[in-house]
Amino acid sequence: MKLIAKILLVLLLIYPQNIFASTVDQDKILSDYIWHKFTMLNPSQRPKVAIVLGGGGARGFAHIGVLKVLKDENIPIDIIVGNSVGALVGAMYASGAPSESIEKLAENTGWNDISNFSNPSVLKLFITGKLLSTEKMEKYMEKYTGAKRFDELKVDFACIATDILTGERVVLKEGDVARAARASATIPGLFAPVEYRHRFLIDGGLSDNIPTDIAKLMGANYIITVCVSADFSKNKVSSVFSMLTQAISIQGRQLDDEKLKLSDINIFPKVSDVSLMELNRSRECIDAGSVAARESVAQIKKQLLEKTSNYLLLN
Amino acid sequence: MNYKRINLLFFLTFLLCVFSALSFCDVLNSLPQEQVFQSKNKNKNYKLCLQNYNQAISSQNFNAALNSLEQAIGFATTNKKRYELFVMQGDTYFNIKQYAKSIEKYELAVDLLPQQEVAKFKLAGVFETIELYTRAQDVYFDVLTYNPKSFDAIYAIALSYFRDGLYTKALDYFLKALSLKPQNDLYRKTALCANYSGQSDLAVSLLENLTKNVRSYDDYFLMGELLTKKSEYKKSIAVLTDAINLDKENGSAYLYIGINYLLQNDVESAKKNFKLASQKLSNSALPHFFLSLIYNLQKDRSNALAELSKANELSTSPVVRQYCKKLRILIDFPSKKLSDVN
Numbered sequence: 001m002k003l004i005a006k007i008l009l010v011l012l013l014i015y016p017q018n019i020f021a022s023t024v025d026q027d028k029i030l031s032d033y034i035w036h037k038f039t040m041l042n043p044s045q046r047p048k049v050a051i052v053l054g055g056g057g058a059r060g061f062a063h064i065g066v067l068k069v070l071k072d073e074n075i076p077i078d079i080i081v082g083n084s085v086g087a088l089v090g091a092m093y094a095s096g097a098p099s100e101s102i103e104k105l106a107e108n109t110g111w112n113d114i115s116n117f118s119n120p121s122v123l124k125l126f127i128t129g130k131l132l133s134t135e136k137m138e139k140y141m142e143k144y145t146g147a148k149r150f151d152e153l154k155v156d157f158a159c160i161a162t163d164i165l166t167g168e169r170v171v172l173k174e175g176d177v178a179r180a181a182r183a184s185a186t187i188p189g190l191f192a193p194v195e196y197r198h199r200f201l202i203d204g205g206l207s208d209n210i211p212t213d214i215a216k217l218m219g220a221n222y223i224i225t226v227c228v229s230a231d232f233s234k235n236k237v238s239s240v241f242s243m244l245t246q247a248i249s250i251q252g253r254q255l256d257d258e259k260l261k262l263s264d265i266n267i268f269p270k271v272s273d274v275s276l277m278e279l280n281r282s283r284e285c286i287d288a289g290s291v292a293a294r295e296s297v298a299q300i301k302k303q304l305l306e307k308t309s310n311y312l313l314l315n
Numbered sequence: 316m317n318y319k320r321i322n323l324l325f326f327l328t329f330l331l332c333v334f335s336a337l338s339f340c341d342v343l344n345s346l347p348q349e350q351v352f353q354s355k356n357k358n359k360n361y362k363l364c365l366q367n368y369n370q371a372i373s374s375q376n377f378n379a380a381l382n383s384l385e386q387a388i389g390f391a392t393t394n395k396k397r398y399e400l401f402v403m404q405g406d407t408y409f410n411i412k413q414y415a416k417s418i419e420k421y422e423l424a425v426d427l428l429p430q431q432e433v434a435k436f437k438l439a440g441v442f443e444t445i446e447l448y449t450r451a452q453d454v455y456f457d458v459l460t461y462n463p464k465s466f467d468a469i470y471a472i473a474l475s476y477f478r479d480g481l482y483t484k485a486l487d488y489f490l491k492a493l494s495l496k497p498q499n500d501l502y503r504k505t506a507l508c509a510n511y512s513g514q515s516d517l518a519v520s521l522l523e524n525l526t527k528n529v530r531s532y533d534d535y536f537l538m539g540e541l542l543t544k545k546s547e548y549k550k551s552i553a554v555l556t557d558a559i560n561l562d563k564e565n566g567s568a569y570l571y572i573g574i575n576y577l578l579q580n581d582v583e584s585a586k587k588n589f590k591l592a593s594q595k596l597s598n599s600a601l602p603h604f605f606l607s608l609i610y611n612l613q614k615d616r617s618n619a620l621a622e623l624s625k626a627n628e629l630s631t632s633p634v635v636r637q638y639c640k641k642l643r644i645l646i647d648f649p650s651k652k653l654s655d656v657n
Contacts, residue, residue: 025598025602025632026600026631026632026634026635027632027633027634027635029570029571029574029601030604030634030635030638031634032543033545033574033577033578034542034638036543036546036578037578040578044527068513071513072482072512072513073513136635172339222443222459230403264603287484290480290481290483291479291481292480295480296481309638309641310641310645312642313608313611313638313641313642313645314612314645315613
């Protein structure tokens with residue numbers, strides 16, 4: 001019995017070895033060659049690739065996993081458009097921070113690092129109505145983006161915020177990156193609006209959670225969208241805050257569906273059960289982003305090659 | 316007359332006896348098996364159940380096999396025996412693809428003897444089969460809590476992460492496993508995982524270490540592939556030449572050398588290697604495809620078409636066929652604008 005069990009144990013460990021099978025696959029060799037040629041092209045010789053990173057609080061850590069996989073696979077990113085957490089992650093990536101260090105940073109980031117969010121401050125909010133501050137978020141972003149301006153970034157970047165007074169969508173693509181990203185990620189009803197160029201700005205998710213049209217306007221020929229919206233039908237609406245986030249989610253969903261149609265490929269990391277505030281689940285979200293991106297890599301490469309393959313065969 | 320009556324009566328009695336005997340057998344069969352056991356010796360009955368189990372398994376009668384195991388549990392005198400029986404039940408349910416039941420039985424075994432690893436690994440195996448990788452990983456991590464240097468658990472975690480597509484995490488565990496048992500096969504897998512997780516430098520250095528100990532065509536070929544991916548064409552050609560020295564008849568290395576030359580725009584050297592590859596890989600479309608590509612670049616239309624037709628004949632894969640079609644259009648319409656062709 002013991003022997004049989006040992007044999008079965010060995011077989012169990014041997015079983016997945018076929019995933020490492022080293023056969024010469026003609027499709028793979030040719031695809032690798034064509035893709036390699038693609039990666040050698042100048043940006044002007046290939047489609048301009050944009051990634052749109054949607055909002056979703058803690059779920060947005062999935063963006064880090066997606067960006068890491070795209071980088072590993074040599075998929076170029078020429079434009080980043082982000083909203084809310086997508087703006088925070090996008091700004092860091094566009095400033096040249098490697099996804100590995102963003103990943104480590106995310107794992108060690110709590111609400112205390114980016115705001116004065118705490119139990120007493122939330123209590124104070126309910127009693128006095130005094131909104132919490134995200135000043136820390138701006139300092140945090142300055143530290144990790146090198147206090148850059150938009151025109152100093154390595155990748156074209158824009159982020160979205162909402163003017164709380166007019167309800168307008170505001171596209172931020174000039175000036176101070178840290179302040180813009182902070183404004184984009186200011187959750188309404190919890191954090192105080194950010195004053196930015198005579199406007200009072202809050203989270204872009206209120207007016208446009210997935211700004212694919214901005215990516216198009218910035219010249220993208222190919223758009224990858226990462227959507228980390230919640231499955232709000234499963235939420236328990238039991239508190240003032242949950243009611244508020246639920247209302248935002250419902251409104252956002254309608255807008256999202258329209259905006260996703262402009263995208264060439266949509267990546268949906270499986271993070272819908274993670275709540276807006278659960279920063280402690282960053283590892284799980286990053287992994288979900290990696291897995292979802294891996295599932296889309298072949299399709300992205302195929303679509304990009306379809307647009308350029310003839311050029312590649314002739315040069 | 317009387318004789319006839321007696322004979323008839325005798326015949327009817329005989330029929331009645333046969334019928335009753337058959338009915339009794341039926342009743343016996345329909346009775347729960349435990350009532351059949353005559354002996355009060357639990358060990359004897361336990362062995363009998365295992366015999367029945369083996370017979371049922373050899374005749375592929377899984378329900379009977381599971382019944383025998385259930386009976387055996389009643390006769391098992393030690394937890395170790397019960398543990399083994401739960402594992403066997405788990406195995407049987409796994410074989411008939413009743414995964415929920417299989418999980419239930421393995422979990423019973425794990426609860427019974429938590430320090431025994433066989434049921435744990437099998438339980439994790441079922442989770443992996445139904446792609447519940449996180450559940451499988453939880454089981455392996457549980458093993459690590461009391462046996463932190465368990466090679467099997469570390470290796471299983473690496474494989475599980477790899478299958479789950481989490482290559483960076485998988486790589487951490489492959490490296491840990493490698494530090495415990497520096498096996499050649501593990502070097503290879505770690506290198507592949509490093510490559511998938513975007514760490515091609517590490518992948519190449521692992522393969523370099525490996526080829527110092529064991530000179531294998533496959534390892535040199537893989538190293539060549541990785542070096543090409545890193546755009547280190549000259550190094551790749553050198554490594555692929557080492558591969559050819561180990562197996563002169565294998566044409567894949569010639570093909571890859573050709574690709575490396577083509578990527579450096581050394582068309583003549585590429586052509587020479589693709590020709591060699593086409594001789595060695597007589598059933599492969601790719602060398603002909605690349606030759607056609609080169610002839611087309613050199614504006615040699617007739618040779619380009621000839622090679623493309625060979626590639627078409629030999630092509631079995633969808634990607635090669637798709638690119639053959641595209642190349643055909645480009646050969647036929649050389650003056651057409653790229654945007655029109657696209």
